[in-house]
Amino acid sequence: MQEAITNPKFKDPVKEYLGKFNLNLCLTCGTCTNGCPITGMPGMEGWDTRKVLRMLAYGMTDEVVQSKFPWLCTGCGRCVHGCPMGIDIVGIMGHMKSLRPREDVPGILHKGVLNVLNTGNNMAIPQEDYFFLMSDMGRELAEEECPGFYVPVDRENADVLFFPNSKEVFSDNEDMKWWWKIFYAARENWTIPSENWEAVDWGLFTGNSEATRILAQRKIDFMKRHTINRMIMPDCGGGSYGCRKGMKECVLEDPNNKINHIYLYDYLKEIIESGRIKLDKSRNAGQVFTWHDSCKHGRELERNFGKGYYDEPRWIIDQCVDRFVEMVPTRANNFCCGAGGGNWPMPYEEESAYHARFKYKQIKESGAHVVVVGCSNCRDQMMRRIPKFYPDCDYEVKYIWQLVAETLVIEPWDDEEIEKAQKEAAAQWERLGVVVDEDME
Ligand code: SF4
Ligand code: SF4
Ligand code: SF4
Numbered sequence: 511m512q513e514a515i516t517n518p519k520f521k522d523p524v525k526e527y528l529g530k531f532n533l534n535l536c537l538t539c540g541t542c543t544n545g546c547p548i549t550g551m552p553g554m555e556g557w558d559t560r561k562v563l564r565m566l567a568y569g570m571t572d573e574v575v576q577s578k579f580p581w582l583c584t585g586c587g588r589c590v591h592g593c594p595m596g597i598d599i600v601g602i603m604g605h606m607k608s609l610r611p612r613e614d615v616p617g618i619l620h621k622g623v624l625n626v627l628n629t630g631n632n633m634a635i636p637q638e639d640y641f642f643l644m645s646d647m648g649r650e651l652a653e654e655e656c657p658g659f660y661v662p663v664d665r666e667n668a669d670v671l672f673f674p675n676s677k678e679v680f681s682d683n684e685d686m687k688w689w690w691k692i693f694y695a696a697r698e699n700w701t702i703p704s705e706n707w708e709a710v711d712w713g714l715f716t717g718n719s720e721a722t723r724i725l726a727q728r729k730i731d732f733m734k735r736h737t738i739n740r741m742i743m744p745d746c747g748g749g750s751y752g753c754r755k756g757m758k759e760c761v762l763e764d765p766n767n768k769i770n771h772i773y774l775y776d777y778l779k780e781i782i783e784s785g786r787i788k789l790d791k792s793r794n795a796g797q798v799f800t801w802h803d804s805c806k807h808g809r810e811l812e813r814n815f816g817k818g819y820y821d822e823p824r825w826i827i828d829q830c831v832d833r834f835v836e837m838v839p840t841r842a843n844n845f846c847c848g849a850g851g852g853n854w855p856m857p858y859e860e861e862s863a864y865h866a867r868f869k870y871k872q873i874k875e876s877g878a879h880v881v882v883v884g885c886s887n888c889r890d891q892m893m894r895r896i897p898k899f900y901p902d903c904d905y906e907v908k909y910i911w912q913l914v915a916e917t918l919v920i921e922p923w924d925d926e927e928i929e930k931a932q933k934e935a936a937a938q939w940e941r942l943g944v945v946v947d948e949d950m951e
Contacts, residue, residue, distance in 0.1 A: 533566060533567040535597060536563050536595060536597060537594065538560060538564065540560050542559040542590075542593050545592045547586075547848065547867070548582050548865065551582065554579070557577065571606075580607045581853075581858065582861050582865070583600075584848060586600075586805040588843075591813070591843070600810065603851075604717045605717060607715075608717030608718065617852075617855060618855055619855065626712065626713075627721060630707060630728075635676060637704065638943075638944075641942050643679060645939050645944045647661070647684075647687070648690070648935070656922070657923060657928050658694075658923045658929075659931070660931060660938070661702060662700060662701040662702070664703065665699070665701035666736050667738070668736065669700065669738075669740070670699065670701070670740060671703070672741075673741070675709040675710055675749075676708055676709070677886060688911050688912045689915070691918055692778075692914060696786040704942065708725070709744035710749040711725055711746075711752030713725060714749075714755070715748060715852030723756045723759045726759070729753065730760055730767050739770060740770035740772050742773075743772070743774065745774060746887055747804045748850065748852070748887065750773070751810060751811065754811075755814070757769075757771075773807070773819060774884065775910075778822075778911065778914055779825060782829050791829070791830060794830060794831045794916075797833065797880055798834070798835055798877060799878055799879070799882055800881055801823055801840075801881075801882050802847065802888055803840060803844040805846050805850060806850065806885065807884050807885065808841065818841075820841045823882070837872040838876075839872075847866055847888045848866030848869060849888060849890060850887060853865070854891060859895065866899070866900075869891075869892065873896075874902070878905060879905060880907070882908055882909070882913055884909070884910050892907045893906075893907040
């Protein structure tokens with residue numbers, strides 16, 4: 511084994527960091543470049559993964575840090591997956607992002623990180639607006655099809671802790687109802703936090719590992735304070751992956767930080783298998799479905815934590831639909847949607863759309879009517895950005911929990927359960943100072 515490269519041009523912390531990766535091991539084979547969707551991107555001529563690694567090996571850190579390359583990297587891990595020497599290119603790109611002065615982080619990402627650290631969510635949504643929305647939307651769902659439903663906030667001894675995505679709290683409000691219907695049908699003892707409720711971790715996207723650690727610690731502290739059994743990992747690929755990374759750091763610091771968590775796939779599988787929810791496949795008859803293996807729930811999760819979710823989502827979809835086709839390639843070889851690493855909100859829309867060219871082709875060639883996804887960034891990219899840049903995108907995109915919610919057979923609670931829940935809801939909103947509009951009740 512060769513020694514790690516020791517180029518005198520490296521600044522010490524950079525040398526120390528890159529020394530961990532032993533760039534001397536790079537064979538310059540170019541497998542990473544071949545697998546990376548940035549290769550050939552208009553405006554990025556002359557840049558590719560292999561070249562970036564060579565530049566770093568020769569001490570050209572400043573040039574890499576000042577370039578767009580690390581920011582266009584979605585962290586999809588296709589390069590590492592193919593690398594014969596197992597070099598952690600995703601980790602290196604994240605570190606290059608961390609070396610950018612914060613005022614030069616592209617777009618709104620750093621502002622979002624400051625927001626989440628200061629206010630508990632990326633968009634700085636005030637707590638009173640959050641409470642009002644939860645109370646109002648919950649009441650709406652109770653009237654529509656789930657009598658007795660309300661959104662529990664800070665419930666002690668809950669079995670499940672759930673984190674809202676600020677996109678849904680800010681604008682896509684109706685999208686929250688899919689999980690809510692599932693919890694209702696499963697009679698889940700669940701809760702959301704009153705503060706620090708953000709599901710998405712932009713610290714991961716900006717190379718801010720300290721922010722990622724702080725956000726994870728807050729989740730851990732909340733779990734302990736309210737003696738909650740387990741938390742569902744946030745849906746956003748980056749959110750759950752960042753949370754997992756952050757929690758790992760927290761546990762290394764203090765083993766008492768270990769808490770129970772469950773991935774949404776395991777949770778859905780558990781409540782379907784145990785019969786807590788019932789599904790009616792006939793609702794989806796006549797449509798062909800496919801599944802997008804999100805990198806952060808599959809390939810990258812597998813590489814970093816030993817297990818990727820490939821079989822579970824396929825099993826869940828199989829409970830909901832009759833006709834399923836695979837995209838090619840799939841599972842660990844799947845192509846990223848192009849929105850990862852913060853590329854959904856970043857100001858590089860054309861580059862992100864170019865990145866998505868493989869995903870567009872995969873979807874079209876699958877012939878599917880519906881692409882099922884498990885990550886909010888993947889969904890935005892396939893539902894909003896790909897159709898903006900590519901022709902004939904006549905497919906729909908659905909979250910896997912949306913598919914489950916739309917396939918659910920909802921059995922309304924009995925009168926006693928409804929009355930109990932209504933009393934709990936009234937007491938909760940009073941405790942939180944939320945005035946429920948009497949006319950709306
Ligand atoms: S795939 Fe690995 S060994 Fe080959 S060029 Fe890329 S980093 Fe080097
Ligand atoms: S993680 Fe994905 S986008 Fe980033 S360099 Fe590797 S293959 Fe390219
Ligand atoms: S947005 Fe989705 S497909 Fe893209 S990197 Fe994230 S998880 Fe992977």
